Every structure is written in C-alpha cells, then in structure tokens.
Amino acid sequence: MNNISTLKDKKVIVFGERDDISGNCLSTCLKSAFATIIYEATACFV
Amino acid sequence: MNHYPVVKNCAYCLIHAPDLVRYGSKPQRELAQTPAIAAELQSHIRPFSRAVAYPPNQTFIGNISPDLLAAIPRPWYLHQSDSETLETTGPFGEIMDQQTFYGLLKLADIFSPPFFEVEKAALETLGKAIATHPLLSDFSDRFREIQPAEPNYLAGKRRANPCLTLQDGDKVCGYFFGDLRSEGKDDENLAPNFLLENLASKASGTLALKHLIHRENISPEKIDFLISCGEEACGDRYQRGGGGMAKAIGQMSGCVNASGMDIKNFCAAPSSALVMAASLVQAKVFQQVVVVGGGSLAKLGMKFQAFLEHDLEILDDCLAAMAFLVTVDDGQSPIIRLEPGAIGKVDIGASTSEESVFRHYLLRPLESLGLRCTDIDRYALELQNPEIMEYSGSGDVARKNYRKIGAMAVLAKQLEKQAIQSWIDTVGMPGFAPTQGHIPSAVPYLGHAVEAIRKGEMRRVMFLSRASLFLSRCTDLLDGVSFLLERNPGLK
Numbered sequence: 001m002n003n004i005s006t007l008k009d010k011k012v013i014v015f016g017e018r019d020d021i022s023g024n025c026l027s028t029c030l031k032s033a034f035a036t037i038i039y040e041a042t043a044c045f046v
Numbered sequence: 047m048n049h050y051p052v053v054k055n056c057a058y059c060l061i062h063a064p065d066l067v068r069y070g071s072k073p074q075r076e077l078a079q080t081p082a083i084a085a086e087l088q089s090h091i092r093p094f095s096r097a098v099a100y101p102p103n104q105t106f107i108g109n110i111s112p113d114l115l116a117a118i119p120r121p122w123y124l125h126q127s128d129s130e131t132l133e134t135t136g137p138f139g140e141i142m143d144q145q146t147f148y149g150l151l152k153l154a155d156i157f158s159p160p161f162f163e164v165e166k167a168a169l170e171t172l173g174k175a176i177a178t179h180p181l182l183s184d185f186s187d188r189f190r191e192i193q194p195a196e197p198n199y200l201a202g203k204r205r206a207n208p209c210l211t212l213q214d215g216d217k218v219c220g221y222f223f224g225d226l227r228s229e230g231k232d233d234e235n236l237a238p239n240f241l242l243e244n245l246a247s248k249a250s251g252t253l254a255l256k257h258l259i260h261r262e263n264i265s266p267e268k269i270d271f272l273i274s275c276g277e278e279a280c281g282d283r284y285q286r287g288g289g290g291m292a293k294a295i296g297q298m299s300g301c302v303n304a305s306g307m308d309i310k311n312f313c314a315a316p317s318s319a320l321v322m323a324a325s326l327v328q329a330k331v332f333q334q335v336v337v338v339g340g341g342s343l344a345k346l347g348m349k350f351q352a353f354l355e356h357d358l359e360i361l362d363d364c365l366a367a368m369a370f371l372v373t374v375d376d377g378q379s380p381i382i383r384l385e386p387g388a389i390g391k392v393d394i395g396a397s398t399s400e401e402s403v404f405r406h407y408l409l410r411p412l413e414s415l416g417l418r419c420t421d422i423d424r425y426a427l428e429l430q431n432p433e434i435m436e437y438s439g440s441g442d443v444a445r446k447n448y449r450k451i452g453a454m455a456v457l458a459k460q461l462e463k464q465a466i467q468s469w470i471d472t473v474g475m476p477g478f479a480p481t482q483g484h485i486p487s488a489v490p491y492l493g494h495a496v497e498a499i500r501k502g503e504m505r506r507v508m509f510l511s512r513a514s515l516f517l518s519r520c521t522d523l524l525d526g527v528s529f530l531l532e533r534n535p536g537l538k
Contacts, residue, residue, distance in 0.1 A: 018514045019428065019443050022398040024522045042522070044514035045440040046313065046430050046481055 007035035016042040050381035051327035053320070053531060054371045056493035057257035058106050059139040060480070061147045061250055061341060061365040062098070064091035065213045069239060070346030070362075087350060092359040098134055098141050099127035102431045102478040103364065107136030108493055112475035122433055123361060138493045139257040141364075145214050146175040146182075147249065152192060153185050154249040154298060157225070161241050162212070163203065164220035166194035172219065181256045195220070210238045225282075233283045240279075243343040244291075247278040250367035251295040251340030258336065258369040259299065269371075270332035272296045272306030273323055275315035275339040277483045295338055304336075313428075313487040314513035315339070316368070317527040320489070321389050323372040324382040324529075335372045341365030342483045349481065352438035361434050366485040370492060377536035380499040380507075382529055387414025390510065390528030398524055404454045407510055407526035415530065419455035422473060422530075423504035426491035427451070428512060429477040444477035447510075487511040492531070499533050507531045 012035045016023030023042035030037060067073055068087060077084055097103060101122045105115045118125055127133065134141050142150075148164075149172035155162045164172060169192065177186040195203075200221070203209075209221040225236035234240075251274065259266050274292035281288035292306030311318040316339050323335040346362060353360045375381065390407030397403075412419060425448070432442035448470045455461035461469055479486035488509040495507040513525035 018512065018516075018524060019441075019446060021400065022516075022524060024516075025397065025399045028397070028399075040522075042514075042516050042524075044517055045435070045438070046428065046443060046483070046486065 007033040010035050011038045012036065013038060014040040016040070018042060018044040019046070048535075049375040050384060051324040051372055052375055052379035052381050052534065053492060053496055054373045054376060054379045055258055055262045056371075056496055057139045057254045057261055057369045058108065058490065058493055059250065059254045059257060059367045060097075060103055060106055060141045061144070061253070061367070062094050062141060062363060063144050063147060063346060063365050064360075064363045065144060065215070066246070066343060066365070067091065067347035067350065067360060067363050069210055069242060069343060070348060070350075071344040073347040073350050074239065076351065083354070086354055087347075087360070090350075090354055090358070090360050092361070092363055094143050095132060096123075096359065097364060098132045099125065100361075101125050102433070103141055104133060104136065105478040106138075106366065106480075106490060107141060108138035108497075109133050109136040111494060112478060112491065115478055116476050120433065123359065137497075138261075139254065142253065145172065145219070146179055147365075148172055148212060148214065148219050149176040149189065150182065150249040150253060151245055152220075153188060154245045154252065159226065161224070161238070161245065162220055162222050163195040163200055164192070165200075165218055166197065168214075168217065168219040169194040181260055208238060210242060230282070235282050235286045244278050244280045246343040246365060247276045247291060247340030248294050248298065249340070250365050251276060251291065251338045251369070252298045254340070254367035254369040255295055255299045255336065255338050258371055262371055266300035267303050269296070269301045269304045269334050269336050271323075271326065271335045272301060272304050273319040273335065273337045274306065274308040275311075275319040275337060275484055276308070277312070277315070277342050277344070278340070291340065292338065295340065301336075311525060311527070312513035312515060312517065313484050314511035314525055314527045315484045316487060316489045317509055317511035317529060320370060320372065320382065321527065321529055323370075324384055327372055327374055328384050333374050336369055337372065338369040339367060339484055341367050341485070345481055345483050349434055349438040349440075356437050358437065361431070362481050364480050366480050366482040368485060368489065370489075375534070375536070378500065378534055380496055380531045381534050383415060383532055385415065387411060388530060390526065392524070392526040394523065398522075400450055401454070401457070403524070403526050404450055407528040408451060408454055408508075409458055411528060411530065412508075417506075418460045419451070419458060420460055420469070422506050422508045424475070424491070424495065424507045425451055425473050426475070426488040426495065426507060426509045428487055429475070429479045429490045430481050430486045431477050431479060434481050435477075442477070444474070448474040495531055499531065500537075502533075505533045
C-alpha cells in the first residue's frame with residue numbers, strides 16, 4: 001500500500017489496449033492509488 | 047422436447063484485392079502524406095496464386111480445418127500448396143480474383159450516373175468473368191446491358207471530378223466517382239472512397255449470400271429476413287450510418303420476399319446479429335433468417351507498413367465476407383441455446399477489467415446453463431490471423447484470449463492451473479481470418495463447428511466476440527457477446 005500511495009500528486013498518462021488491459025481499467029486502478037489521470041486512451045489494433 | 051433455432055448453413059468468401067489495398071484507410075492516409083511509398087507498396091503485393099495457396103485463407107473457405115492449420119509450420123506465407131491446381135473454391139465458398147470482383151462491383155452499382163465507370167476495353171473482360179462464374183452467370187444479361195464509358199466523356203468527367211482509379215495489375219479497369227449530383231457533390235459522406243467502401247461491402251456480401259443460397263440449395267425467395275452485420279456506414283450527411291445494406295444485398299441476390307435491417311456492434315456485430323436472428327426465429331416472427339457481413343475496404347492494408355518494413359508481401363490484401371442461415375429446428379443442425387441467461391453479455395455497469403468481462407460473457411452464461419468451462423469442446427474467440435498481427439507488434443490475439451479463458455477456468459475452480467496449456471491446446475485454435483474488423487470475431491469458426499457437430503466430432507462450441515465501443519467516441523465501454531452452439535438433441 002505504501003508503494004501505491006506514492007502515486008499521490010502524480011500525473012499519469014494511460015494507454016490501454018482492447019485485447020489486453022483497457023485504459024479505463026488502468027485508470028480506475030491508478031485513481032484508487034490517488035494518481036491524477038491527465039490523459040487516457042484505449043487502442044484497438046484489430 | 048424443447049425446440050431451438052438452428053444454424054443450418056454457412057458461407058465464407060475472400061476476395062483477393064491487391065489493387066484496392068491502396069484505398070484502405072491506413073495506406074490511403076500514408077500515401078497522401080508520402081506519395082513515394084506507392085511504388086514500394088506496389089512491389090509488395092501478393093499474386094492471386096499465393097493468396098489462394100495461403101493456408102489461413104484455405105482454412106477460411108473450409109478446405110483445411112483449424113487443426114490442420116495448427117499443424118502447418120509457420121511462417122504460413124512460405125507454405126506452398128500440395129495441389130497443382132489452385133483451390134479457389136472450398137466447402138464454404140471461394141477465393142475470388144480481383145477482376146471478377148470488379149465485375150460484381152459494377153453490378154452492385156445501381157446509381158445513375160454510375161459511380162464505377164468501366165473503361166471500354168475492360169468491360170468485355172469483366173463481363174466474361176461474370177458470365178463464366180458458376181454462381182454469377184444469372185447476372186450476365188444485366189451485365190450485357192451495361193454501356194462502356196465513352197472515352198471523351200470519361201476524360202472530361204475525370205478532369206472535373208475526384209475519382210479513384212481501379213486497376214487490375216497494370217491495366218486500368220475504370221474509375222470510381224462520388225455522387226456528382228448537386229445534392230451529393232459537397233457531401234463528404236458521398237465521396238468516392240466512402241461509396242467504394244459501401245459498394246465493396248454490398249458486392250462481397252452478395253457473393254457470400256449467393257454461396258449460402260447455393261450450398262443450401264434453396265430459392266432466394268424462401269428467405270424471410272436479412273440482417274447485415276458489416277462495418278460500413280452507408281448514408282449521406284444527414285444520416286451517415288443509417289443502414290440499408292441488408293436489403294441492398296438481398297435485392298441484388300433476388301431475396302424478393304425478404305425484408306431486412308442492419309445491426310451495428312463493431313466487431314461483435316455478427317454474433318449480435320446471430321443472436322437476433324435466432325431470437326426472431328424462436329419467437330416465430332420469421333422462419334428463415336440470413337445474417338450477412340460484407341468486407342471492409344477500410345481495413346485493407348491496415349498493417350501494410352509492417353510488411354514493408356520486414357520486406358514481406360502484404361498479407362492483409364483480402365476482403366472477406368460471410369453469410370449464415372438461421373432457421374427453425376430441423377432436428378439435425380446445431381442449435382443456439384436461448385434460455386434466459388444463455389446469451390453472454392457485458393453489462394453497462396460492469397468493469398472493463400478482463401476478469402470482469404470474461405466473468406460476464408464466459409462464466410455467467412455457462413453457470414446459468416449448468417455447465418462448466420470444461421464442458422465446452424471448443425471456444426471460438428477473436429480469430430485474427432496472427433501472421434498479420436505479429437509483424438506490426440500487435441501480438442497473437444487469439445492465443446492471448448485463450449490464455450485468459452484458461453485463467454478464468456482456473457479462477458472458477460474448474461481447471462487445475464498446471465492443466466491450462468494442455469486444455470488450451472484442446473479447446474483452442476489458431477486465428478485464420480484476415481483483419482477485416484467484424485469478420486474475425488469468433489464466427490469464422492461457425493462453419494467448421496456446424497460441420498464437426500453434425501458429424502458427431504464435438505458437442506458444444508462457445509463463441510465469444512468483442513467490440514471496441516469506445517471507438518465511437520461516445521463511450522469508454524467495450525462489449526462482449528457470446529452464444530453456445532450445441533448438437534441438436536433430435537440428432538440420432
């Protein structure tokens with residue numbers, strides 16, 4: 001938990017992938033660790 | 047005994063369209079920025095014979111099974127056919143050459159003045175290709191009525207208007223225009239590239255439907271309803287994406303007693319359409335429903351840069367199309383389970399984590415049917431040909447998803463962790479469909495599954511399709527749709 005809380009006040013750019021981990025899902029995790037999401041995108045390569 | 051709707055027949059076609067690759071979305075944009083790559087692109091196109099011999103393409107039309115494909119060492123593009131003759135036809139359909147497709151494209155163009163103006167010298171050749179095609183010869187009379195474009199008129203039309211040149215190798219077959227009438231001229235939705243995209247979907251979808259009708263040996267008049275699941279977006283500035291493709295394909299195929307509609311759900315649209323078709327049949331609204339999906343011009347050459355970088359032939363050079371016949375129970379064909387909870391869905395409120403998505407469209411429907419993951423003989427997931435995906439760094443999508451299914455089965459305590467790989471080897475398969483959006487999404491295996499279940503080689507196959515709804519820019523959601531195909535209980 002200590003490691004995760006180090007994301008407080010951090011600005012994060014999120015890139016996800018449809019067939020792996022979606023950006024939305026990554027952002028949810030990062031927000032729960034107090035990160036600020038400044039950009040989020042999910043790519044579809046198919 | 048319960049009665050269920052059945053998948054009675056399936057058809058699959060590929061159209062080798064190397065000279066349309068440049069009009070795919072990615073190549074078109076790159077060529078506009080760097081015209082110099084045109085020559086490089088052209089030098090990496092694959093001849094028809096190699097597209098036909100390519101094992102994933104042979105799997106798509108049913109000449110070889112996915113299991114046999116898995117046994118062929120990769121790279122598959124180095125594989126030479128054992129047969130001396132080109133296997134352009136297969137149990138499910140055919141691999142069509144570009145020239146014949148241009149003939150079909152011309153027939154699909156019912157507009158006046160035509161979008162596709164064919165050069166005088168090419169018209170006879172295209173007409174011959176149509177007349178000699180076993181399933182298209184009934185179009186011959188219509189083709190003979192087509193007038194070639196007068197050279198002076200065509201030259202003037204080309205000078206005054208943007209158009210796409212349709213080549214077949216070194217030969218120019220004709221030119222593709224937008225809607226040049228005053229109401230169409232300033233509408234970007236009616237520009238040549240979009241209209242070519244729409245008509246390519248109509249023509250290829252018609253080819254698949256013709257094969258389906260031929261395979262089932264029924265009259266097109268017998269079909270009640272058509273559902274199109276293609277990715278094109280027909281319509282003008284006031285209703286882009288409005289639809290009309292199902293009836294356009296039905297009209298061209300002679301389904302005069304059918305109505306139809308289009309279903310949109312990105313890549314998962316074919317599975318959604320099959321669920322809708324089965325539901326319409328189960329509710330006794332219609333008896334014979336066709337699901338049809340034409341090819342995606344936009345996705346031709348989507349990965350072409352990777353092939354150029356690796357100095358390989360461009361492998362995403364085929365349009366693909368498919369058609370399925372869903373009917374009332376015939377006591378023989380595999381059924382689609384439609385009890386409450388049997389159709390897998392990913393709820394709007396569900397998390398988009400992989401675990402949540404698979405819980406919704408894999409585990410929940412199985413639980414509601416009282417089944418375990420290990421009760422399924424085969425799973426069909428996203429079946430993109432890995433050879434097209436891997437050079438561009440996108441990885442083997444099918445393999446990734448099979449691992450996730452294995453992991454879910456372990457999480458559900460239905461499989462031992464150490465058994466994952468051997469189980470995946472049993473229930474999985476390699477991807478073999480071209481990157482044509484909706485086409486690879488689980489359903490390329492439907493034809494193989496119907497045949498195998500009929501022969502008693504397997505009992506249950508689960509189809510799981512994904513859709514990137516977030517590409518609409520209206521939501522951040524994705525979707526998942528699944529259904530279970532099962533041996534007909536009436537089959538002795």
